[in-house]
Amino acid sequence: MSKSAGRGHPSPASSLAAYVFQGPVQVAIRTRTNDQPRYVDTRLNVWTWYDGGVALKIDWAELDLTPEFNEIAKGFMAYALEKYAPQTAFMFVRSLVYLSGTNLARHFPWEHQNLIAHLDGFKRSRHNLIGFRRLYRWGLDRGIKGFDSSTYLKIKDVKLDRVDPYSRIFLSQTGLDLEEEVRLLKRIERNISSESWEEVQFNTVLHLGFELAPRSIQFHSLEISDFEFVESTDKNKYYTLWLPMAKKVGQRRPERRPRKVTTRLGDKISQHILEIQRRFGSNCEPLFVNSNGRRLSVTEIITGLKHELSEAGIDKPNQVTRLLRHHLGQGLADQGTPADMIAELLGHNSTVAARAYVTATPNIARIKEKALGKSPAYQRIMRSLLTGEVVQRRDTAAERAIRGVIDTQYIGDIGACALPVHTHCPYNPVYACYTCKKFHPFADGRHEQVKEALQREAQRFIDTAEQAGDLIHNRPLAQHQTTILAVSATIERCRQRTEGAADDAV
Structure with a gap:
């Protein structure tokens, strides 16, 4: 040897x-x-x-x-x-x-x-x-x-300069909003000419991505033999796809796990298999092939899915299968699915990523959307409830400026406090300011720096809470999430104030 x-x-x-x-x-x-x-x-x-x-x-x-x-x-x-x-x-x-x-x-x-x-x-x-x-x-x-x-x-003993790939997953989940999901479903359900089999094929790929959210390598690895159906005595058909697992450690060949698919998708796959076997022979093994009958590569799959998402009016070119996976994971969590079940359905090796979906409840997701300034009604509420008016740094007395420490980092130049100069605030500066009516944010304040520091600190709460097994009932984490949303709203308000001033100047 x-x-x-x-x-x-x-x-x-x-x-x-x-x-x-x-x-x-x-x-x-x-x-x-x-x-x-x-x-x-x-x-x-x-x-x-x-x-x-x-x-x-x-x-x-x-x-x-x-x-x-x-x-x-x-x-x-x-x-x-x-x-x-x-x-x-x-x-x-x-x-x-x-x-x-x-x-x-x-x-x-x-x-x-x-x-x-x-x-x-x-x-x-x-x-x-x-x-x-x-x-x-x-x-x-x-x-x-x-x-x-x-x-x-x-x-x-050397430690990485960069953060762990999972370190901010709890604060960075993305998916489809309601309007995007409606457009995607319209794209999936549209009528396609049977003569355009390649277009039909990628419509099937998109539909499968919406239902099971496989990774691109899982699409690539699928065989015709992975598709099964059972017909009952009353002529109802039940479809199963044996999905190859992509990230299971120590396996020489991918493990396959059964996944049920809807009748609509099962019918599409059945028709697709008949068509590719007609075109390329009964010995054709891959489920998804190119015009020469060869198995689609991950590059071809990603390119095709990008086109489908773009045609559906979803403009997120850097997210393809990941976008669909996040959307499925969040949808499962919103319906009360536990983290271990989400991890199993998405093929994760641990529940770390799945717990992110569980913590992002539907209410929090809606608040995030509104806090980013997408709802005019919510902007009015935020202006009246969260903080005072946005002001200019040059118009504020220096002794009213707010400074503090977040995540061991000194941060100043974010805004002014309307309390009397010598009044002691009973709350923690910076942390409490973004939900206080006495706080007047600077239009050009360092609010992004505050948000990043809060996210880093919140991540440490997440890591500690996950180890203790008490991620759901973690009050400091919930408080940080609320503050981060308030900072995001303030950033949006400051942006609108700055753009409005520029328009007035013109």
Whole structure:
């Protein structure tokens, strides 16, 4: 068995020798479908594998690594391709590409202090840091010369500069509003000429996205055999789609879970299958194909869905399947579905994301919409109830200006207090100001800075509450959410005041 395959440990004597990659010639990779290559040829200068119909590559000549480290990198990538999902292995490629742009690529073994100095660059990207950490652990576990435990512990302790990908999910959910949902349903239910089978196909994709909200890779992986129906004695049909799970850790092939679909969608899929088998033969396996009968790639699926959403009058080009997933998740939560059930239906590995939908109740969602200034009636209410009039900074006495600390950050220049100068306010400055009639916001105040600081602090409440299992009955979090909404309303009022003044000047 070769060293690169990651089996066993070399002897102490061999660990002193330079590592040489000796195979395997073909690395078996995890595949989602039967029509994509299952092996990577390690004899080539460019290793290529596929996921979602898209080619993923690593060009060893372009990396420009030292000969010794190039051998180590090949061994690590052979191990990664066999052990991890294709996209995870490609994440390690991006880490190697970043490393090749540093002077670490010119010298190996690395000097301890030089390596530690470069960790600041790695920690700016989650992918780069995770990839480099796995590479170093892999080399250390195999006793390869140039890897030591003390340096690995330093690498392990490095924290990312960027926030965790889930860190603000509770404050950033998006979906479809009522008008957009109506337009989307009209797009789904429209009559389409049977001659335009590709248009019919993407109408089916859109309908499926609305009902089950699969990821693009799940659309790509669907087979005709994943669709089933049962006809009862009274001629009623019941349809099931065995949806491949996209993000289940440790599985070599996607697990499939049954999902019921409506009769309307089931009829569409049935007709679609008959049409593509008529066009491309009964041996056609993919459920969604291009004009040549080949499985649609994730890129083609996203492009087609973007077009469908655009035609429905939904202008959110950077959100496609994610938009539909958020909409389904929020809709389930609004109907009282528990977080663990939402996580199961959306194929999440944890309930972290699902809890965001549960906390965003319908009332809060409506308040958010109004707080962003979309309702003129609500704007009038906010002007009369939340704060005093918007004022200009230059017209305010300095001793009336409000300053405070949020999230350990000093913030000033947000507005003025109408209380007598020497009166002690019984409430916490800044936190309470945006719901106080005595507060007069500056038209050009730093309200965005206040909002960002409140969101960071609220996220810490969320993290702590989730660990304690008491996310729903968390009063500090509810207070922060109310304040954040009030700050958003103030930002909108200030914007309207500034634009109104500009119009008057013209």
